[in-house]
Amino acid sequence: MFNLIKYEWLRRWKFFLAGILIFIIANLEIISQLSLQKSPRNLTIVLMGLVFAMALALFFDHIGRLYRSLFSDEGFLEFTLPLRGYQFLGAKILAVLLECIALGIFVSIALYVDYLYLNQFFPREAPTPLREDILIIIVQIFFLLLLSYIIFLLTIYLSMTLSKTIFASLKHGKLIAFGCFLVIYKAIQRITEITHSHITDMSLPGIIMARPDWLTLTAILIVLFISTSYLLDRKINL
Amino acid sequence: MSFDPRIPIYLQIMEQIKKDIVSGKLKGGDKMPSVRALAKELQVNVNTVQRVYQELERDNILFSQRGIGSFVTENKETIEQIKEEMAHELLENFVHGMRELGFDDKSTLLALQQYMGREAQGNVKD
Amino acid sequence: MLKINSLTKKYFTRTVLDNLNLTLNEGKIYGLLGPNASGKTTLLKIIAGVTQPTSGSFSVIGKKAGVDTKKIVSFLPTINHLPRWMTVGNCLSYFQDFYADFDPKLAKERITAMGLEPKQKVSSLSTGMLGRLKIVMAMSRHAKLYLLDEPFNGLDPISREKVLEIILESSQEDSTIVIATHIIAEIESIIDEVIFLKEGQVILMGNVDDLRQTRQKSVEELYREVYDNV
Numbered sequence: 231m232f233n234l235i236k237y238e239w240l241r242r243w244k245f246f247l248a249g250i251l252i253f254i255i256a257n258l259e260i261i262s263q264l265s266l267q268k269s270p271r272n273l274t275i276v277l278m279g280l281v282f283a284m285a286l287a288l289f290f291d292h293i294g295r296l297y298r299s300l301f302s303d304e305g306f307l308e309f310t311l312p313l314r315g316y317q318f319l320g321a322k323i324l325a326v327l328l329e330c331i332a333l334g335i336f337v338s339i340a341l342y343v344d345y346l347y348l349n350q351f352f353p354r355e356a357p358t359p360l361r362e363d364i365l366i367i368i369v370q371i372f373f374l375l376l377l378s379y380i381i382f383l384l385t386i387y388l389s390m391t392l393s394k395t396i397f398a399s400l401k402h403g404k405l406i407a408f409g410c411f412l413v414i415y416k417a418i419q420r421i422t423e424i425t426h427s428h429i430t431d432m433s434l435p436g437i438i439m440a441r442p443d444w445l446t447l448t449a450i451l452i453v454l455f456i457s458t459s460y461l462l463d464r465k466i467n468l
Numbered sequence: 469m470s471f472d473p474r475i476p477i478y479l480q481i482m483e484q485i486k487k488d489i490v491s492g493k494l495k496g497g498d499k500m501p502s503v504r505a506l507a508k509e510l511q512v513n514v515n516t517v518q519r520v521y522q523e524l525e526r527d528n529i530l531f532s533q534r535g536i537g538s539f540v541t542e543n544k545e546t547i548e549q550i551k552e553e554m555a556h557e558l559l560e561n562f563v564h565g566m567r568e569l570g571f572d573d574k575s576t577l578l579a580l581q582q583y584m585g586r587e588a589q590g591n592v593k594d
Numbered sequence: 595m596l597k598i599n600s601l602t603k604k605y606f607t608r609t610v611l612d613n614l615n616l617t618l619n620e621g622k623i624y625g626l627l628g629p630n631a632s633g634k635t636t637l638l639k640i641i642a643g644v645t646q647p648t649s650g651s652f653s654v655i656g657k658k659a660g661v662d663t664k665k666i667v668s669f670l671p672t673i674n675h676l677p678r679w680m681t682v683g684n685c686l687s688y689f690q691d692f693y694a695d696f697d698p699k700l701a702k703e704r705i706t707a708m709g710l711e712p713k714q715k716v717s718s719l720s721t722g723m724l725g726r727l728k729i730v731m732a733m734s735r736h737a738k739l740y741l742l743d744e745p746f747n748g749l750d751p752i753s754r755e756k757v758l759e760i761i762l763e764s765s766q767e768d769s770t771i772v773i774a775t776h777i778i779a780e781i782e783s784i785i786d787e788v789i790f791l792k793e794g795q796v797i798l799m800g801n802v803d804d805l806r807q808t809r810q811k812s813v814e815e816l817y818r819e820v821y822d823n824v
Binding site: 306307313314401466 | 645
Binding site: 471472473474475476477478479507508511512513514515516519 | 621622623758759762763765779782783784785786802803804806807810811812813814815
């Protein structure tokens with residue numbers, strides 16, 4: 231299973247490296263412009279655009295990872311490997327998860343360093359030390375975003391898998407799968423609405439979402455994961 | 469060795485081995501290559517060669533010694549017998565062919581003599 | 595060793611495999627023959643595990659379809675399944691990482707013998723070289739069952755010869771090789787048994803030398819006879 235992650239990364243290390251370099255260059259550019267209190271120049275905008283494009287590319291790449299296994303010739307290699315469905319899907323999701331966490335940590339550190347650096351130029355405001363309660367909130371927001379992102383990705387994965395499993399022998403499998411995506415997406419929305427607890431306890435500082443809501447999201451993730459890996463394991467029709 | 473795909477390949481290989489024995493290329497008591505080696509050399513399936521060796525052993529042309537390999541029979545009579553059989557087959561084909569062309573026995577013999585005479589002088593196109 | 599029980603595969607309204615029964619033995623090389631759409635590829639895909647039958651089942655040395663069979667079945671598809679971004683060396687380590695029965699030493703020797711180099715990218719290989727790489731990868735596993743779908747397709751004569759050599763040298767007493775092809779002349783002298791498929795069913799099967807003897811025909815001629823009088 232970890233071998234699969236190894237090859238996911240072996241394939242993309244140049245992309246990651248380029249992304250990190252562009253981000254660092256763009257960051258340096260923005261900081262230098264800000265510290266000189268100049269308005270952004272064209273180069274700054276181009277670099278920011280590049281960073282945005284790389285992030286977008288990573289998003290499509292995340293979707294594309296299972297798409298490639300299901301719809302390209304490489305599927306004949308990946309689905310003949312002696313791996314169970316959950317190992318296969320688990321490796322794909324784990325790779326995405328680790329990438330997002332690494333990216334989050336990297337960007338946070340960069341922003342914090344920027345913050346400390348920029349403070350030198352605005353001496354009136356003393357730098358706020360990193361307070362624990364703020365940190366907890368940031369971490370919570372980050373994990374909420376991550377959880378939602380993985381659920382969104384799994385919804386897409388499940389729909390794609392449906393078109394190559396249950397609907398594989400139908401003529402408009404892909405179209406039906408897209409319909410499935412919409413249905414599942416709506417269903418998840420409904421479930422989170424219904425189960426939403428409205429009891430975010432403001433008396434406890436630093437809690438952004440009640441525990442039942444976390445549980446709902448986690449349950450949705452597990453259901454999506456299990457159903458997708460079951461289909462990949464038993465019903466695949468390349 | 470190239471094969472005629474219409475004739476069982478194991479028969480073609482058997483034929484070749486018999487020829488080699490009769491012509492003396494393979495001598496009595498010679499060790500045959502292993503099944504795998506011969507299969508590789510001839511670019512055929514191992515099972516085909518296996519069958520060849522089995523059939524030849526059944527006809528007492530080869531004999532196998534457990535764990536050592538297959539050997540060409542040292543029995544002169546057997547070799548002589550193969551020689552006769554093969555010659556018989558060739559003659560049979562030849563005589564039948566000539567008859568089909570309308571040669572009677574006498575003119576067949578004459579044609580054969582003439583041919584051999586010419587061949588001895590090296591006048592025959594191959 | 596391979597037992598197929600009333601296997602049926604339907605796509606939409608089309609029946610590709612029709613209640614197919616088949617038993618293959620160990621140590622044999624089988625030629626799986628049939629015109630396009632006779633079900634050859636679908637059959638191999640099902641046994642390789644990339645497609646599911648509509649009904650019916652199969653087992654390989656008693657193991658039911660799934661991860662257990664994938665461990666002992668080596669599949670060479672017609673298309674290029676090797677990722678284009680990989681180098682030849684990447685392919686080797688990939689197979690070594692995932693298949694316990696992969697023999698890296700043997701594979702390396704064959705890579706060299708085939709005129710391939712570990713640094714070459716899959717995307718830069720010619721059809722002939724790619725065909726050679728694919729056969730090396732598939733046959734360098736010590737699998738129990740090898741499924742080769744059109745291994746000679748699009749290959750030059752020299753590459754074909756090399757592919758043949760590898761197939762022959764890999765044939766072992768405890769393993770079975772199935773070659774699906776329409777280039778019959780190429781496999782005429784290397785197969786033990788022939789299986790003729792038509793419309794998803796086995797219509798003739800037997801030892802090739804026995805068939806030659808009883809019918810006085812080459813496999814290729816037999817093929818014409820079987821499929822011409824439709």
